[in-house]
Amino acid sequence: MSKIVSSKVEQLVLPIVQELNLELVEVEYKKEGSNWFLRVFIDSDRGVNLDDCEAVSEKLSEVLDEKDPISDAYFLEVSSPGAERPLKKKADVEKAVGKGVYATTYEPFNGAKSFEGILVSFDQDELVIETKVKTRKVTNVVPYEKVASIRLSILL
Incomplete structure (x- = not known):
């Protein structure tokens, strides 16, 4: 199920990050303890700052509220993948x-x-x-x- 959700969210967030001249690194939907987390990792050649994360989070929240692809309650986190980011592609x-x-x-x-x-x-x-x-x-x-x-x- 988490791969299906990640794939659906990836389709929704990709236009947002492209519009902001950012790169989508990974979308992860994961249960930790009793809570679900939707994590979106973004990057760019210049790096990512708090304003970038906030802009993606706000725009994605609106789209997620409208499209409602996730039935469970979850926490949305948008961040940089860090200095040792995975190379997925x-x-x-x-x-x-x-x-x-x-x-x-x-x-x-x-x-x-x-x-x-x-x-x-x-x-x-x-x-x-x-x-x-x-x-x-x-x-x-x-x-x-x-x-x-x-x-x-x-x-x-």
């Missing part, structure tokens, strides 16, 4: 080239299931991630189809 991964990433795979690949380093390149089929092993750099070529999850990472 191939376009997100493309934008992350040159940045720090953390990727996990469904099964071990080259002896590992997780890779943290600089995303050197992405050609839609393979990620090239440069990691550090002690004092040397190791280049890992990971097929995109084997990636379970990938997010930005703040490397120290």
